[in-house]
Amino acid sequence: MFRREAVPFTFVAEADAFRSNVTPPPRERASASQVVARTMIGLTVVAGLVGSLLLGMPALESGTSSPGHSQSSEASDRR
Secondary structure (H helix, E strand, O other): OOOOOOOOOHHHHHHOOOOOOOOOOOOOOOOHHHHHHHHHHHHHHHHHHHHHHHHHHHHHOOHHHOOOOOOOOHHHHOO
């Protein structure tokens, strides 16, 4: 079915056939202090994003909030 092409590096060709029978050791569980530290870092990042969004929203709004001020170009006034 498959026709394999020649591979210039033998270790690449041999890597397909290699299967290890050694199981890796289980991962260590994170300690309580590590979980708290990761949670605090995540909350700090989220709070920074929310804060920047709240502070940036007035700059993103169009000028419709103040009804007395309207923008017009000088080019339209000189006609």
